[in-house]
Amino acid sequence: MAATSLAFVARRGEPELVAPAGPTPRELKRLSDLDDQESLRFYRSGIYFYRGCPSRARADPARVVRDGLAAALVHYYPIAGRLRELPGRKLAVDCTGEGVWFVEADADVALDEFGDTLCPPVPCAGQLLCLPESNCAVVVDRPLLYVQVTRLRCGGFVFGIQVCHNLMDAPGVTQFLQAVGELAGGMEAPSVRPVWARELLDARDPPCPSYQHPEYELAADAANDRLRPGAELVHRAFLFGPKELSSLRDQLPPRMRLRCSRFLLLSAFAWRCRTAALGYAPGDEVRFMFVVNARGKRGRPLPEGFYGNALTFGVARTTAGELCSGPLGRAVELIVAAMARVAADNYAQSVADALVLLGRPRFTTARTYLVTDLTKANLHNVDLGWGLPVYGGPATTTLATFHIPAAGGGITVPMCLPPRAMERFTANVRAGLSEASS
Template identity: 70%
Template structure:
């Protein structure tokens, strides 16, 4: 296990924002967002940032700002709702007014080389505010303004940074990846008159509530924790907190897997394993009382999962780029979580995942959101994680090859599992300084104990054969 942070500082010189509209005329009209899309917690702009090396000896236009501006215009012909504006109807219902006005685009230059970032390319990206058009926030006004903000920042070394921020009510991680891959196809030379290899599909009605709504499941993600006001962290911001990246190598993960009973080892994913381990370490580091309720919440991708309870369950079609997700929630007390073996936390998270992927859970979620007034999900005493290790988010090629880094620019109380070199996983963490030190100590001790246990098992196995 390794941890790191960075103190890099620089300033970007930005041009004036401009609107990039679709390259040709597009349909006008109102499109409803789904009842999963327009929940309160998604009213913000999610950042995705890419770092690219310089292109030497290449062909075509070498100004990334010019290339990406033209590719955006071509892609928006097919993803024309992104060029529109969100409006709010009675009952806090959000819709997209397909006006074709366009997305915000800024080009910039920074007197810094890509190499200066070293191993700091993990959220929070140093000086992310210089590489993005908007200040990062977990809430924002999303109506009557561009739905996508793009900044292309040329670096001193010839490389560049593509910073994007898109309204989460419109897309999830898979959706923005699909759109950016279309932008990449046009940037790499696909004819402007052609269509993307994956055709976008709206189909938001598949994730609407029923009429009348009738939730069939209990949705812990929208229920406040007991004694919510007495939390160890303020859900409203990250002032006074510090960020560190924790890198778990393939060997660390193997050592932790050895802590599980044989029946779980082969069927426990890396996400389940590291989630259980870091949830326990984080809970202990924050110093919750044994009887305090704690949550682990995580995103479940609904693509390929039945979204309704029917005899022939409909699946979301290929090309769907809306929010196709639900939240799994494991809930227990701090005392039970930290006293029980690692396998207990694994089993709780696995059970929560199975519930969220069950037939009809997505439609029940939409029903619950409508009946409760489209609330925000609970954050008190909650460790929220999104797994991006199997996402194509970090592979978007806009003509300069695959990025050195592609993923979120920042992290707050929520975090991500991100792919790391050598089969490892990077986990950014945001905690108060004292809790961060306790967390690092707990992770270090836990990995060391797991590795020592693995060594003892190997020694025993060797001795038994002598």
């Protein structure tokens, strides 16, 4: 997918704090032991593009969003607070009601100028978000949500957010934003009432992990990685349409073709192409890590309306030699086995126990391909009164990536790699698809 050469500067107004529209409790609410792990100490961005609506030509989207935020914060009042760090680096929300950061802006650009297919990295995302994108771990004593509404020349607008990941995961953010839209539209209360219930994902006393958790185990010879901090990286998005997915499926043994999901198929293919492109030694351990939503799982069920972090990670491991020399079906089998492990009863409880025992560490990233599947998420269903967005999802991508739904039943996979590795990855994808077709 070709990148656009779009360039513009947004004219931002003065930032303000949007507080809850009504009184809220003043209390200290502890985050769960899944919430406050070290890897989530950063602000995750999201971005939504809306076309202008003739029936709302006189409505100011910035004012509508501001009013909807204020109303929603009455129900989601912890988001208007500030994180405090308790002994042992435990995080808790001080529900101060101070509010969230809000900026309105204007840009002399039309929505169509962003290109035919929007996906991360979104062109000029830095002009559409309040903060520069970073993996900064400073989350204490700051607003937990930053919002920018940018009016476009065509009458459309862009809604950009950056939210502290310790507070919410993607389903939680979507639930909150849907409440913003509902209340901005005149509803008296959100259709889904928010539920805190973070204690359901706390470690036991004493912590007693029931399973192994390789995602938090140091990789062997972790310094031997081809992706180093500060390295030059390039971004490119790859579109896999129904034809490409069908061709890849034909590479699998007949017994696997009908049972293999698109996520499994594309994950296995991209993992092999990426590993080969990075040039690891045949004996180097390589990992595929994927995000798992604990909602709806067995064990301690989470109530409807829970908006905290309910994510865990599954890990498939092998050597670079076995992965790249073996058939595509072997890579699929490795990921299937990893999925079966994380589907076990009380797996999220075991993760919380392990995190506390290990001191809330970061998950391992060395020689790891991390993917979040957004094809079934509701990120694109956030209606602020202008209908569904043209695009709703991540604004940027890093070494971790996403599977993003594309028009016509396809899947877009953004990729971020060093320049030479990106050239090899592109060639590997082409060769793999050609091999499938032949």
